[in-house]
Structures are given as structure tokens and as C-alpha cells.
Amino acid sequence: MLLLWTVALRWRLLGNPLIYNDEDFYLYIGGQLLKGHLPYVSVWDRKPFGLFALYAFFHLFGSWRFWAYQLGAVMAVWGTALLIKNMAQSLTKHVWGAAFGGFLYVAALNMYVGYGGQAPVYYNFLMALAFWLLVRQWPDAPATKGKLRQMGMASMGLVGLALTLKPTVVFEGVYLGLGFILLGLHNHLKWRTLLSDSVIWVLCALMPTLLIIGGYALSGHGHEWWFANVESIFQRHAELEPHNLKRFLRLVLIMAAVWPLAWAFHIRFTAIQKSRFALISGWALAAVVAVVVVGGFYNHYNLPLLLPFCVLLPVLFDNRITTLSVAVLGIYMTVAGEAKVIRQDRFANRHDYDAMVKVLSQPEGCVFEYDANPILLDATPTAANCQLTRWPFPAHLGLPREQGALGVTPNEYREVVRVLSQHPRYIVTDDFTEMGADNQPIMPQDRHLLDVINRDYEFAYGHRLKDRYNVIIWRLKSGLQPHTHP
Structure with missing residues (x-):
């Protein structure tokens, strides 16, 4: 059902080369990379290398490259929605409520130009999978020293891949790492063991980026990588468009209503559900902090926020009034998002x-x-x-x-x-x-x-x-x- 829903809300733009200039540019740089032109050296941008490498793969499909990245996005969205449903099921007994979280995520993406191949469409899947590995064990699933280390390595390795698509996921990654440390403490692992595991987890998260930096350094272009990915970001002149900030604040206020509503209507949790709700709430706050720190508040900057909040919102299905309010939100986002898809297809196809x-x-x-x-x-x-x-x-x-x-x-x-x-x-x-x-x-x-x-x-x-x-x-x-x- 979630796959059909994903295709139904996105099919109109499949094969459209004019969805958004960002992903078209990623495709162009990906094609240049295949020709041997190195990003930051021959062709300049400040997006991370992993994004260009991903789109280089899509560019291999030639005239079908637009279909390739858009179908890749469909699969990423579907996978993310499934993981949202799975995590939401650990918070509520309402099966359809948990499924609603996945349906809402797919619909809400279209509200914030997520109907194409913006970077969060892909790395949200990686982050959802990384957090799922922690959530399913939280808070008291028995974890031996070796099992916890392996789970943490897999989870932080996924964060590492996400970092090569968007460095700002570092805030969520740090929070996730702290979660694994707390899980280790709950399982009474020794501090020495946790310290060594933490070092391993950090290395897993940094390894993909370190390999990229090392490649540039060995080729004599370390400075070019550093300038594009770090220095140039701080040299941009500050510019804040009020309508972007208003849109961000409006989304945060709508999504964050889950907390006062859950409190006001006495949503019932088991002890495990309550602990997991708190864990995912912290994840949502980390995602908000990441957007605030980066600034700009462009439309697609809102996409990472949808992931944790769509996991949280299904808990409101425990009450008739809050169920109605969430259903209205879902209908609104579906209709408004699809209207944007139709308008985009009409104006540029x-x-x-x-x-x-x-x-x-x-x-x-x-x-x-x-x-x-x-x-x-x-x-x-x-x-x-x-x-x-x-x-x-x-x-x-x-x-x-x-x-x-x-x-x-x-x-x-x-x-x-x-x-x-x-x-x-x-x-x-x-x-x-x-x-x-x-x-x-x-x-x-x-x-x-x-x-x-x-x-x-x-x-x-x-x-x-x-x-x-x-x-x-x-x-x-x-x-x-x-x-x-x-």
C-alpha cells in the first residue's frame, strides 16, 4: 500500500527533467565526474561529494537519467515510509495509526519540493534505518558487548553515508551515538568497553568522509575540498528571507503540537513506549537544531524534520479528538502537496x-x-x-x-x-x-x-x-x- 501511495503521489512528475534545478545540477556534475572532471577542482559547488557520486550513478542511464534518479527517489521514499511505520508501531497499539505516519511522510514531502530528488529524500532513508536499529532495542532489550558494538557500527556507518550527502546530519548523528552509549549503560557495560565502542562508532561515522578527504589530499587537491566544503560556507553573506522563516516556524509549530496534545489528552503509553517516545522526541529536536544552525530556511531544508515527527504523530490515534486533528492534517498535506505537483508539471514539463x-x-x-x-x-x-x-x-x-x-x-x-x-x-x-x-x-x-x-x-x-x-x-x-x- 505504501509503495502504491508513493507512486500515486509522484507519478505525474516521473521523467520530468524540469522538476527542480538542484537535482538537475547534481546530474550535470555527476556527468562531469564520469568524464573525469573532479568536483571542487574542475567544476565548483559546495555540495558534498557523495551527492555527486550518487547522481553520477544515475547519469550512467544516459537519456533515461531523469527517470533513474526519480525512481531511485521513489524507492527511498517508500523505504523511509516503511521504517516510519515500523518505528511508530513501537509507540502505539493502533496499527493504522502507525501506517498513517508513513502515508503522511510521503504526502508531506510534496509540500516542501520533496517530489523530486532533493538530497534529504535519499539521506532520510539512511537516517531512518540508522535510528530504527536503535529504537527496536530501546530501552531495555538485552544487548551483549559484541551485539551492541555491531549495532552501533552499522547504525553509525549509515550516518557516515548520510554525511556524504548532507553534513548537517551530524547533529542527529551525535544524538544517535549518545543513544547507543545510554543503551550500553542500561545494559551495565563497563565504561572502558563503552569508551572503546564510542571511538569505533565515531570512526564508522567519519570514515566515508575521511576517505573522500584522503582521496583529494593524495591527488593534491585537499585545499580545494576544504575551501568548498568548509571555508566558503562561512564566507557567504547572511541573507534571510522572512517567508522562508515563517514557513519553517509554521511547520515546526504544527508538528510539535504532538507534545502538548499528547499531554493534554492523556495519551496512554506503556513504560517502553514512553521511553521510546522520549528518544524519538529528542531526535526531532536535533533535526530542528540542525536547520536553525544552518539558517537560510529554504523550502527543502524542512524535509529532514518530517521524518522524526511522522514517527511521533501516530501516538495521537489513541484519542478521538486528536485522531481527527491528525487526519485533517493528513488530508490537508495530501491535497496541498498534490496541488504543488500538478502546478509544477503544468508550468515545466x-x-x-x-x-x-x-x-x-x-x-x-x-x-x-x-x-x-x-x-x-x-x-x-x-x-x-x-x-x-x-x-x-x-x-x-x-x-x-x-x-x-x-x-x-x-x-x-x-x-x-x-x-x-x-x-x-x-x-x-x-x-x-x-x-x-x-x-x-x-x-x-x-x-x-x-x-x-x-x-x-x-x-x-x-x-x-x-x-x-x-x-x-x-x-x-x-x-x-x-x-x-x-
Whole structure:
């Protein structure tokens, strides 16, 4: 049932190349990785290496790569929902209530752009499996020294894999490790044993990342890894959009209602259920802390919160009033989330992508994207083989908060000037009539790009979103020759 539910809520977007620019960019970097171009060195971004490696696997499917990552996401969501159901069953006697937690998770993902292949869609499965290994033993299942060590190694190893997809899971990972230590204390294991086990567990969690760092260091690119994954994060200019914060707070308030409702309506727990409820509540708080520490509060940052809270909410099925309130929440999230899926498919779909690829094939050439949403950098074989810049993500070179945080020499403006001096065959932008909208400052590179487009390029394609273009493809005017070739 959960698999059918997952497919039913996501089928409309299966095979759609224009779901979200993040996962399209991961696919592009994955393809570049397969060509031998190392992330952070030849192509720059600050996402962790494991994410690019995962999408490199999906890129192996060629023209079916969009289907590959989206079907991979379906399986990850289904697996996570099953684990949520299993953990929720340890909190409540209501079987359908526990199943509701899994159904709610699948529906709620669509509310926060989780209908594609955002990183949390994948690492939520790893974290759910890691916590399940602890929850099923909590609080007093007999665990010998060897058994506890092995469970902890498996669980923290899963956290280690998740860290290569998103480093912020470290907060949940630390909490999970403390849980295993407490389980050891409850089983009266010696401090010396627990100390040695803790070291092993930490190493299991860090090992995948240490292997990646070691690989970069041995190849002489340790500094590039460090700058992209650590330094550049702290060099970004702070920018908080109020509507993002409001959306985050609204979700936390809705989900956190499980605690006062459980108290006010005297939800009944056995001693074991009460202890497990407290354990998973701490997990939920750790997930909230991770989002707060990172900041930004972008829509997809909410996705990790859904996992622990969807495990907790089924306890409310013990009371008619709270059951009704949770059911209303489930209906709302299902309808609202599916409305977002339908809207996304209507505004950007396979037909639109094919039209863009057709334009970029007349003739094929290098593509420079600047502040554009779809990733068309590998839409044609010729474009995929171009290396116009180390900083190909469309929003980086012109985004005010990224100025000085990308490691560009001498600066972002000069890099844009350098790229445009190569006369790429195509430039992809959003609607430049919107320059300065939303109180965003107009950057010098914005003006230079507009001057070059007006002088050397012609309109080739426009994709409308309501009353404006959200994608424009500009083609180099006839008579002008590109100075760059793949």
C-alpha cells in the first residue's frame, strides 16, 4: 500500500527533467565526474561529494537519467515510509495509526519540493534505518558487548553515508551515538568497553568522509575540498528571507503540537513506549537544531524534520479528538502537496524541456547559464563537453550573497566578463526586465551581460510562467562565431 501511495503521489512528475534545478545540477556534475572532471577542482559547488557520486550513478542511464534518479527517489521514499511505520508501531497499539505516519511522510514531502530528488529524500532513508536499529532495542532489550558494538557500527556507518550527502546530519548523528552509549549503560557495560565502542562508532561515522578527504589530499587537491566544503560556507553573506522563516516556524509549530496534545489528552503509553517516545522526541529536536544552525530556511531544508515527527504523530490515534486533528492534517498535506505537483508539471514539463533542447540543437554549441532555473548545461552532447567556467551553477556568479565566497580570481564580475568574451553559442537567463525586483541589487555583471546580449545575441526561445518569461535562450547572432569549442 505504501509503495502504491508513493507512486500515486509522484507519478505525474516521473521523467520530468524540469522538476527542480538542484537535482538537475547534481546530474550535470555527476556527468562531469564520469568524464573525469573532479568536483571542487574542475567544476565548483559546495555540495558534498557523495551527492555527486550518487547522481553520477544515475547519469550512467544516459537519456533515461531523469527517470533513474526519480525512481531511485521513489524507492527511498517508500523505504523511509516503511521504517516510519515500523518505528511508530513501537509507540502505539493502533496499527493504522502507525501506517498513517508513513502515508503522511510521503504526502508531506510534496509540500516542501520533496517530489523530486532533493538530497534529504535519499539521506532520510539512511537516517531512518540508522535510528530504527536503535529504537527496536530501546530501552531495555538485552544487548551483549559484541551485539551492541555491531549495532552501533552499522547504525553509525549509515550516518557516515548520510554525511556524504548532507553534513548537517551530524547533529542527529551525535544524538544517535549518545543513544547507543545510554543503551550500553542500561545494559551495565563497563565504561572502558563503552569508551572503546564510542571511538569505533565515531570512526564508522567519519570514515566515508575521511576517505573522500584522503582521496583529494593524495591527488593534491585537499585545499580545494576544504575551501568548498568548509571555508566558503562561512564566507557567504547572511541573507534571510522572512517567508522562508515563517514557513519553517509554521511547520515546526504544527508538528510539535504532538507534545502538548499528547499531554493534554492523556495519551496512554506503556513504560517502553514512553521511553521510546522520549528518544524519538529528542531526535526531532536535533533535526530542528540542525536547520536553525544552518539558517537560510529554504523550502527543502524542512524535509529532514518530517521524518522524526511522522514517527511521533501516530501516538495521537489513541484519542478521538486528536485522531481527527491528525487526519485533517493528513488530508490537508495530501491535497496541498498534490496541488504543488500538478502546478509544477503544468508550468515545466518534458514537452518544455524538449522544446529547449530543440533550440539548443540548432546548431549545437556551448551554453552559459546565468541566474536561470533549468539546468541545460548538458542538454546536448556538445554542451556537455564545454568547460566555459569552473563555476557553472547559474545562481552563483551573480548572486549578491555569493560575491567573494566562491574562490573566484580575481572576482565574479571578471569571471563573467571572461566567459562572455568567449562568445558562447547560447546564453540562458531569466527575464531581464525583472532586474532589480524584490529589492535585489543589480550587480555589475548583470549590466555587462545585458549589454553583451543586446549587442551580440538574438532571442531564440522563451518559456512563460504566468505573465513573464522565467527562461530565455539567447543565440549568438548570425555572422558572429563562438570563440570556444568543446
